[in-house]
Amino acid sequence: MILFFGTRPGKKETKKLHGAACPHCHQKDTLTAVSQPNYAHVFWIPIFTLKNVSYAECSHCKRVYYKEEFTPEMERAL
Numbered sequence: 001m002i003l004f005f006g007t008r009p010g011k012k013e014t015k016k017l018h019g020a021a022c023p024h025c026h027q028k029d030t031l032t033a034v035s036q037p038n039y040a041h042v043f044w045i046p047i048f049t050l051k052n053v054s055y056a057e058c059s060h061c062k063r064v065y066y067k068e069e070f071t072p073e074m075e076r077a078l
């Protein structure tokens with residue numbers, strides 16, 4: 001028997017980080033956090049949701065920050 005098991009990405013969600021400044025260009029309110037859940041599925045039936053992939057992007061300098069690089073200010077704005 002072949003077991004179809006895998007993951008697939010869910011709906012992308014974006015959230016503006018109000019009050020947080022970009023650590024790169026120091027502009028305020030330019031950061032947008034993006035999170036995308038990953039669903040684990042067996043035979044294409046979603047079983048559980050895995051940790052969200054999340055990162056923040058600055059609309060001013062286009063720098064992308066991954067969760068490990070978030071400043072405490074960005075964490076608070078999330």
Ligand SMILES: [Zn+2]
Pocket residue numbers: 022023024025026027030058059060061062063
């Ligand atoms: Zn920036």
